[in-house]
Amino acid sequence: MPPNFALSGRCVTEQHGQGYGRGVDLRELQQVIDDTYGDRDRDRGVAPTVAWLCEEIGELAQAVRKGTPDQIAHEFSDVLAWLATLANQVGVDLTDVVNRYRDGCPKCAALPCAC
Numbered sequence: 085m086p087p088n089f090a091l092s093g094r095c096v097t098e099q100h101g102q103g104y105g106r107g108v109d110l111r112e113l114q115q116v117i118d119d120t121y122g123d124r125d126r127d128r129g130v131a132p133t134v135a136w137l138c139e140e141i142g143e144l145a146q147a148v149r150k151g152t153p154d155q156i157a158h159e160f161s162d163v164l165a166w167l168a169t170l171a172n173q174v175g176v177d178l179t180d181v182v183n184r185y186r187d188g189c190p191k192c193a194a195l196p197c198a199c
């Protein structure tokens with residue numbers, strides 16, 4: 085975890101109860117992240133966001149290996165938040181792209197996968 089985590093770290097689950105409802109779908113997540121961090125994210129640029137996302141994935145890997153369920157959940161929220169930031173920065177709608185997996189395997193179209 086970097087020393088400036090308190091300034092740059094984020095936990096989506098902590099945003100609940102602040103006007104966006106109890107559950108957040110991917111499109112709402114991207115909007116929440118943009119409302120919360122959009123100006124800062126645009127100033128920072130894409131490359132540092134990729135670095136942050138990779139760092140958070142590393143923290144998730146560590147939490148899955150030896151963390152508590154709360155720590156694992158926390159790291160999932162951070163990874164999702166940084167993924168949403170990156171998607172916002174490059175103009176990707178996560179709801180649209182996740183639909184690729186909506187009906188099962190995108191390669192063989194079977195559910196479960198028959199590849």
Ligand SMILES: [Zn+2]
Nearest residue numbers: 189192197199
């Ligand atoms: Zn398949």
